[in-house]
Amino acid sequence: MKRPLEFSHDFLREVLDSQSVALDATMGNGNDTVFLAKSAKKVYAFDIQEQAVTRTRERLEELGMTNVQLILDGHENLDQYIYEPIKAAIFNLGYLPSADKTIITKPHTTLLAIEKVIERLERGGRLAIMIYYGHEGGQMEKDDVLDYVSQLDQKNYTVMIYQALNQVNTPPFLVMVEKITSN
């Protein structure tokens, strides 16, 4: 069976094409940025850590990819950078394993950013949220995100979850949102 992260890429790949605008809201080491850049016309990638931007820039240069705008800023400010409808977006919540584990996504800014993405999704557009919640504050962020997406109007959005039910500890899981109307 596929792991949630693998499944998140499949979910987004299905709607991406050479005309698509995509967003990586949590750049980190650039894994999702590179994935999106392979299929989209343009990718916006955010992180608040300079290390993430540097690492991702190096990877993109090695691959010769030029369709990504790397932004050293919080994803909650995405409306200051993105003026186009978004076809596919991904969040990987929590901290970057190879970096300072105290720099984590926070419930308030995560929700602000998710709201802004949802407003900007084009019809048929998709949002994938990988929820890691084993760290301090993670449980609250998980609950806030689940509360928010559960209340999206079913006339306009389909919301699904992909989660292991028999694993110990707090395995990450995937929340998927698809915009099904154009309003």
Ligand SMILES: C[S@@+](CC[C@H](N)C(=O)[O-])C[C@H]1O[C@@H](n2cnc3c(N)ncnc32)[C@H](O)[C@@H]1O
């Ligand atoms: C789990 S990691 C992301 C992993 C990444 N997707 C990858 O492929 O390596 C979470 C990242 O979110 C970043 N982050 C935390 N708060 C943020 C914010 N407000 N806006 C953008 N990025 C943020 C952290 O710096 C960290 O790099």
